[in-house]
Amino acid sequence: MSSPALPSIDISIVLNLHDEARFLDRTIASLREAVAYARADGLSAELVIVLDNATPETAAKIAAMDFSGMGEIRTLEVSHGSLGPARNSGIAASRGRYIATADGDDLVSFNFFSAMMEEAERNPRTIIVPEFLYAFGTRYHLWQYFGTDRVSKLAFFGYHPFCSRVFFPRELAQDIRYVDTKATRFFAYEDWHFNCEAVAAGYEFRTAANTILFYRQRSTSIMAQEGHDKLCPYSKYFSADHFLTGLRVSHDAARKSPKVPKYTPEGTRLYCMNSQAFLELVYAANQIEFGIDFEHLKYMSMGSNVGWPCQQALGLASAYFEALEKLNGGIYDDIVFLPFLSNGGAEKFLLEVSKSLLATNVAQRVLIMTGQEFEQHEGVDQLPANVEFLDLRELADRHGVKDLGPLLLRLIQSSAPRARLHTNGPGFAIDFLLRYYRALPENRIAYYYFCAETLPHQQLHFTYGSSLNFLSEALNGIGWVISDHARILEDLGKMVHLAPAKAETLYAPVPPPAESVPRLPYSPGSRPLRILWASRIDTQKRPDLVPRIAQKLEERGVKASIDMYGSSVFGYSMPAGVSRDGPVRYRGAFRGFSSLPYNQYDLFLYTSSYDGLPNVVLEALSCSMLVVAPDVGGLREVITPQTGVLIAHEADDEVLIEHYADALAAIANGSIQPQPLIRNAQRLIEERHSEEAHRQRVASIFRPTGN
Secondary structure, eight states, X not given: OOOOOOOOEEEEEEEEESSOXXXXXHXXXXXXXXXXXXXXXXXXEEEEEEEESOOHHHHHHHHHOOOTTSOEEEEEEEOOOSHHHHHHHHHHHOOEEEEEEEETTOEEOTTHHHHHHHHHHHSSSEEEEEEEEEEEESSOEEEEOOOTTTSOGGGGGTSOOSOSOOEEEHHHHHHOOOOOHHHHSSOOOXXXXXXXXXXXXXXXXXXXXXXXXXXXXXXTSHHHHHOTTOOOOOOGXXXXXXXXXXXXXXXXXXXXXXXXXXXXXXXXXXXXXXXXXXXXXXXXXXXXXXXXXXGGGGTSEEEETTSHHHHHHHHHHHXXXXXXXXHTTOOOSEEEEESSOOSSXXXXXXXHHHHHHHHTTSOSOEEEEEOSOOSOOSSGGGOOTTEEEEEHXXXXXXXXXXXXXXXXXXXXXXXOTTOEEEEOOSSHXXXXXXXXXXXXXXXOEEEEOOOOOEEEETTEEEEOOHHHHHHHHHGGGEEEEEESSSHHHHHHHHHSOOOTTTEEEOOOOOXXXXXXXXXXXXXTTSSOEEEEEEOOOSTTTOTTHHHHHHHHXXXXXXXXXXXXXXXXXXXOOOOTTOBSSSSEEEOOOOSSGGGSOGGGOSEEEOOOSSOSSOHHHHHHHHTTOEEEEESOTTGGGTOOTTTSEEXXXXXXXXXXXXXXXXXXXXXXXXXXOHHHHHHHHHHHHHHHSSHHHHHHHHHHHOOOOOO
């Protein structure tokens, strides 16, 4: 049975109201003029009024108003509390061939509906918008709109290039609904989302020449309260399929001509000031609303949707397009955020997590994204299968994109909608998550916290708290707080009330040595003690202590030589007292502990002002080395009286150096016997830090995402 035919109404004006009683006389007078002008052109219209939780004053005003001459009037009372579903209710109740959206505090030029109808009839599958937006009230400006024949469809990625007052065929409303932004909690701009959906459905945008939306600026308006950091909800427009296919022509055009068409605001002002038609339209509106006048046109700011915002949006969309192209439409179970890719530290730890996720089939595909400017990422060509790498900062820089937030958000929504998000922060990932974690309820966050950074100042050691700030702010949105040792998690339980259910200790895996070369045990007094130091050359690792420890040993008559290996990431210079020859020698950079000639040394010396459970110590133990290390971070969980030599950590460097010298002297004179300690340490590493133990632990923490 076929549905009954709709009455022959040309235009349905859907007017949404909530608390606009004081503006309604002017709003309705403006609509009445525009409807009368359209009726003179032979067009029929109806007014559908949607009262959404309307105030008693607004409802009473509507009930008492005279709507004669405006065609059929339909009034709905709904309780959505949200503009999107309220518009949907009004559209569902309407019967016109075309829908025109309207709001309770704005006015329109008297030719508004007539000109829009004319343009719509000439252009099927097109949304019509006014050519000008005259903003008045608390702020004044004039904005000129151009259609998608001049505004690239890529622009919708970065901002809304049009307005909420649109005119479109009923067929569009049968396929697309306005979204409820209140239900999304974080997002806003249901009109931006609706227009994105229309673009994805193949619709174009055109302007109706010399039409004006008189847009009232109110300090208490919804738009003023939405905030500038919000975006529209995810739309089919942002999907990889639509971007890489539906927008490829737009992308190719933008690549050939990256600059948007030139726009001169003063040209618009000159046109408006000298146009008789524009003068008449503004004058008619002024007779209804005195806040609209011609004088402001001389001074108000002018802009356009082909101006600076469009240029910024094109760069953002182009970067997004190229990112999707590089990812080739892949859907990821896990995204790992790193500042840069290197062979050590937190980067190595998270890479090992990725390997175990894949090895246990908890994940099928993993994406590593870096967001800090870096000259040369290490190990990109050595990443395992199904682990892909994207340098987001380099990609963004090529397109002039400063803010990675919107780009990263859309990549997650399109390519990793339910992926776990792994980061250790601070940096771009923490900045992003603080802004957007509420927008990603399906993406659980795994936050890796290894140590609290400390920075010295005038003999005082200050803890740098940015990581703790993130935990304090976003703890409710974090699924797991993971560390390579248990001590820090216990501290966090006291400090930020980290729930035990969220705290996970994951010990790093340590590969067995490539070859086992027997080392002759050190015989006290037979020769100088040969000491190996290998770490990053930076403030944290305290390389400055090494020559001072050597000097203290010399003062005590302990014969020893120390070889230092390492390189600086951020330009930290080698401390005084280290040279190519002498008691403390610098031997250059190294790539992993296995690349070191560790069998030539009697022990491994580790210094650090703060730490987690460093890989280099674990690898030294695995390679049958006696380790002397400070009691910082999680080192006490691997260096115990049964497995090595743990140095009491002191804030006073002189006292700390004495402790190191005491331990090294005890080894040199035979008071400490290395072999039992080495055997116990190896046993601990084999049992707790094996690859298999790591995989089992990762599988117990995480579950498949369902992507």
